[in-house]
Amino acid sequence: xxxxLTNLFDGVAYGMLLFVLACGLAVTLGLMxxxxxxxxxxxxxxxxxxxxxxxxxxxxxxxxxxxAFVSAAVIGVLLERTLYRHLYTRSHLDQVLFSIGLTxxxxxxxxYFMGSSRVFINLPDALxxxxxxxxxxxxxxxxxxxxxxxxxxxxxxxxxAKTRFGSRLRAAVDDPxxxxxxxxxxxxxxxxxxxxxxGLAGLGGALSAEILGLDPYFxxxxxxxxxxxxxxxxxxxxxxxxxxxxxxxxxxxxxxYYVPKMGPFVIYTMMIVILxxxxxxxxxxxAAR
Amino acid sequence: MxxxxxxxxxxxxxxxxHYGEIAFWVIVLACGFLFPSRYLIMxxxxxxxxxxxxxxxxxxxxxxxxxxxxxxxxxxxYAAGLLxxxxxxxxxxxxxxxxGLAAMVLGFATSFLVIRGVDLTRLMxxxxxxxxxxxxxxxxxNITGGTDGLQGIEMQPIFGTLAFDMFGKTGxxxxxxxxxxxxxxxxxxxxxxxxxxxxxxxxxxxRAAAIGIPVNRRLIAIYTLAAFYAGIAGALFxxxxxxxxxxxxxxxxxxxxxxxxxxGGTGYLYGGLxxxxxxxxxxxxxxxITPQYWQFWIGLVLVVIVLLGxxxxxxxxxxxxxxxIKQVAGRKAVIAVPESDA
Numbered sequence: 001x002x003x004x005l006t007n008l009f010d011g012v013a014y015g016m017l018l019f020v021l022a023c024g025l026a027v028t029l030g031l032m033x034x035x036x037x038x039x040x041x042x043x044x045x046x047x048x049x050x051x052x053x054x055x056x057x058x059x060x061x062x063x064x065x066x067x068a069f070v071s072a073a074v075i076g077v078l079l080e081r082t083l084y085r086h087l088y089t090r091s092h093l094d095q096v097l098f099s100i101g102l103t104x105x106x107x108x109x110x111x112y113f114m115g116s117s118r119v120f121i122n123l124p125d126a127l128x129x130x131x132x133x134x135x136x137x138x139x140x141x142x143x144x145x146x147x148x149x150x151x152x153x154x155x156x157x158x159x160x161a162k163t164r165f166g167s168r169l170r171a172a173v174d175d176p177x178x179x180x181x182x183x184x185x186x187x188x189x190x191x192x193x194x195x196x197x198x199g200l201a202g203l204g205g206a207l208s209a210e211i212l213g214l215d216p217y218f219x220x221x222x223x224x225x226x227x228x229x230x231x232x233x234x235x236x237x238x239x240x241x242x243x244x245x246x247x248x249x250x251x252x253x254x255x256x257y258y259v260p261k262m263g264p265f266v267i268y269t270m271m272i273v274i275l276x277x278x279x280x281x282x283x284x285x286x287a288a289r
Numbered sequence: 290m291x292x293x294x295x296x297x298x299x300x301x302x303x304x305x306x307h308y309g310e311i312a313f314w315v316i317v318l319a320c321g322f323l324f325p326s327r328y329l330i331m332x333x334x335x336x337x338x339x340x341x342x343x344x345x346x347x348x349x350x351x352x353x354x355x356x357x358x359x360x361x362x363x364x365x366x367y368a369a370g371l372l373x374x375x376x377x378x379x380x381x382x383x384x385x386x387x388x389g390l391a392a393m394v395l396g397f398a399t400s401f402l403v404i405r406g407v408d409l410t411r412l413m414x415x416x417x418x419x420x421x422x423x424x425x426x427x428x429x430x431n432i433t434g435g436t437d438g439l440q441g442i443e444m445q446p447i448f449g450t451l452a453f454d455m456f457g458k459t460g461x462x463x464x465x466x467x468x469x470x471x472x473x474x475x476x477x478x479x480x481x482x483x484x485x486x487x488x489x490x491x492x493x494x495x496r497a498a499a500i501g502i503p504v505n506r507r508l509i510a511i512y513t514l515a516a517f518y519a520g521i522a523g524a525l526f527x528x529x530x531x532x533x534x535x536x537x538x539x540x541x542x543x544x545x546x547x548x549x550x551x552x553g554g555t556g557y558l559y560g561g562l563x564x565x566x567x568x569x570x571x572x573x574x575x576x577x578i579t580p581q582y583w584q585f586w587i588g589l590v591l592v593v594i595v596l597l598g599x600x601x602x603x604x605x606x607x608x609x610x611x612x613x614i615k616q617v618a619g620r621k622a623v624i625a626v627p628e629s630d631a
Contacts, residue, residue: 035409086596092408093354094595097551100544101591108585220540224420231413265428268421272402275414279406 005136007257008250013142015249016149017211019242021204021222022229023156024197026241029230032173032190034084035092037099039201039226040219041106046072046202047214048114051121061124065206072202077195084194085187103219111216118215121206145207152200157238169193228271234281244282296485304480313559314469321461328457334569335464336525341549341561342468342475343518349555350479351511352491353403356412356543357419360399361392361516363537365523367426368392370439370533379445381528385467388524389517396516400509416540423538438534442527453529460529467525468562471518475558478514487511548591554603 025039046068053064079102087095127141160166171179172186180186205214212222225248233244248267255266274282320331340362347353368388371377378384402414426433434440446452453459478484489497490504498504527533536542545568553564571590575583594602 029409035412083592083596090595092412093348094599096354096356096412097547097591098595100547101588101595104544104584104588105592106588108582108588112582112585223540224416227413227416231409261428265421265424268417268424272414272417272421275410275417276402276405279410 002135002137006138007253009136009138010142011250011253012246013139013145013249014211014253015246016146016153017204017208018225018229018249019245020149020152020200021208022201022226022245023238023241024199024201025226026230026233026238027193027197030234030241032088032193034088035095035099036084037096037223037227038102038106038219039099039197040222041103042072042076042198043201043205043208043222044106044110044214044216044218045075045205046199047121047205047209047218048110048119049202050206051119051209051214054121055119061121061127065203068206069199069203072205073195073199076198077191080191080194085191088190103223106219107216114216116216118213119209121209121214123210141210145211148207153238153242160238165189165192224268228267230281232271232274232281240281300480300485304476310559313562317465321465325456325458328461330569330573332457332461332464332529334565335461335468336522336529337546337549337569338562338565339464339468339471339525340519340522341546341553341565342472342558343515343522343561344546344550345555345558345561346475346479346515346518347512348550349557349560350484350487350491351508353508353512354408354411355403355415356540356547357415357417358515358519358546359538359540359542360415360419360422361396361519362523362526362542363419363422363426364395365389365392365520366527366533366537367433367439367523368520369524369527370442371432373442373444373528374439380449381444381447381463385521385524385528388527389521392520392523393513393517396520397509397513400512400516403512404505404508416543419538419540419543423535426535426538433533433535436535438532439527440532442531442533444528444531457529464525464529467521471521472558472562475518479558483507483510545587548587551591551594551599554599 021043022039024042025036028034028036028039049071050061050064050068053059053067054061059067083098083102087098123141127144130137130139132138160169168179168184169189171182172184172189176186205218208214212218228248229241229245232248233241251270252264252267255262255264259266321328324331340358343361344355344358347355365388368391369384372384372387373379373381378387399414399418402418403411406414427435430436444453447459447463451459451463453463479487486497486502486507489500489502490507494504523537526537549564549568550561551564552567553560553562572583572587575586579586
């Protein structure tokens with residue numbers, strides 16, 4: 001019984017992490033209708049920045065996390081302004097090719113500068129180990145992930161639904177021409193959203209170094225997971241991807257624990273079945289227009 | 290001239306063999322005699338060309354985007370390997386066809402999943418199928434050899450007479466023969482009324498359905514055929530390298546294939562063949578400069594191609610040849626790249 005609860009807890013932490021990693025993609029793919037397979041590269045950038053700051057410069061872990069967010073966001077906004085912007089109106093195929101190219105470049109570049117082996121971030125003592133909560137083993141690090149990601153999710157939902165920026169973003173996505181006619185600076189809104197999504201990925205990358213492992217192949221290895229979250233969750237709201245990532249996280253952890261031989265088989269099958277059954281995602285109205 | 294006969298006239302004119310095409314195949318054959326020390330890489334190019342032609346059939350003619358075409362390549366590769374390893378079918382040509390058919394069955398089964406949904410769903414489903422097969426191949430390592438791959442495959446002589454030699458000479462001419470035969474078939478298919486209806490579907494599925502084309506059946510048919518082609522390419526891979534390993538299913542293989550087709554251009558069959566040559570040359574060049582990091586440059590090429598725009602790039606490449614052709618054969622003979630995909 002307790003092992004089930006521990007697994008559930010780990011799965012939730014894993015799912016939350018996936019959500020923070022992928023929700024930027026949910027925004028670019030779902031709201032801005034741009035297929036960005038290079039999303040994992042931004043996560044990797046954040047992870048490596050955090051690693052360098054903590055391990056090499058001796059920053060405290062919690063101070064390095066915001067910097068991981070900022071650095072990934074800065075890289076994101078630079079690339080958006082210089083490259084991505086030109087591709088918003090292109091076909092999905094062009095976008096896919098472009099972002100695959102970018103992914104390959106990031107993989108080789110990180111491999112060149114950082115080496116190809118897996119890196120670890122030195123965690124403060126307070127985050128290591130487990131404690132018992134009514135007999136259920138709870139990892140401190142995972143608990144922290146759940147807290148941070150939970151707060152982020154609530155904040156995101158509030159920003160999208162309640163703030164002026166949120167409504168401007170939704171307007172810009174619904175009909176860019178009409179929105180710009182109403183005085184909304186559409187390119188600026190898109191750039192800001194893109195940067196924010198990349199920043200979230202960077203933060204996710206920093207947090208995930210301990211759990212998913214951080215190496216130059218991160219963007220390729222987890223690309224499919226991000227895509228699963230977005231396509232299965234649908235992209236018309238934040239809730240869909242959130243539930244999808246929880247499902248994926250719990251399913252993956254449970255799958256690895258109870259049927260280790262099947263490996264990632266369960267996840268892929270689940271994805272294909274769901275996509276056949278509901279091509280627009282479990283919770284989505286329209287995945288792509 | 291009425292519209293119908295006009296279409297017929299243009300379709301027939303395009304279907305005729307041009308001098309350029311004949312020259313192309315003569316050059317291919319000549320390469321086999323001119324560079325006897327380079328059989329291995331040339332065989333590799335021929336294999337890649339066949340694989341790219343397979344993707345061209347669905348992407349260039351039917352407009353189906355796929356990120357998991359390696360699935361069929363892998364099935365073909367393992368099928369050929371297993372058939373030969375267990376001595377079920379030892380004759381290479383028969384084994385090749387059997388492997389192609391195995392991939393075809395998979396293509397037919399998965400085509401129902403692929404024709405549903407829009408671009409994005411298709412990308413995901415095709416990618417998912419390839420990953421699924423890779424996971425399966427790893428799981429059933431007692432059959433597939435797991436991460437070690439199938440080893441110890443020994444190829445019997447073709448038709449019982451032509452033995453595979455260690456320099457890859459037989460392998461090369463065998464591959465070229467297979468490529469040429471399948472090219473003829475593909476050429477026949479895309480210039481037939483069936484092929485024209487595929488183009489109609491690609492341009493506008495709704496309109497195609499309105500003029501009475503059974504859209505889904507056509508898409509299933511071409512997807513199945515493309516799977517057969519990819520399976521043959523995979524089987525050639527196993528037969529000429531005598532190995533089949535897990536990386537036949539890898540995502541990089543599918544992604545590289547996209548690049549091949551993007552370099553060569555889609556929708557005129559030669560794109561895959563030319564793209565394969567250019568891609569391998571680039572890869573060789575980059576890996577002599579930076580053995581470990583050639584992927585970076587390949588990525589850069591992709592990004593630059595997309596940013597420049599594929600149509601513009603092809604116009605630039607064809608500028609000089611067209612200038613010459615214009616002088617020699619007049620305005621009519623100019624090579625024009627057909628309208629691009631998706």
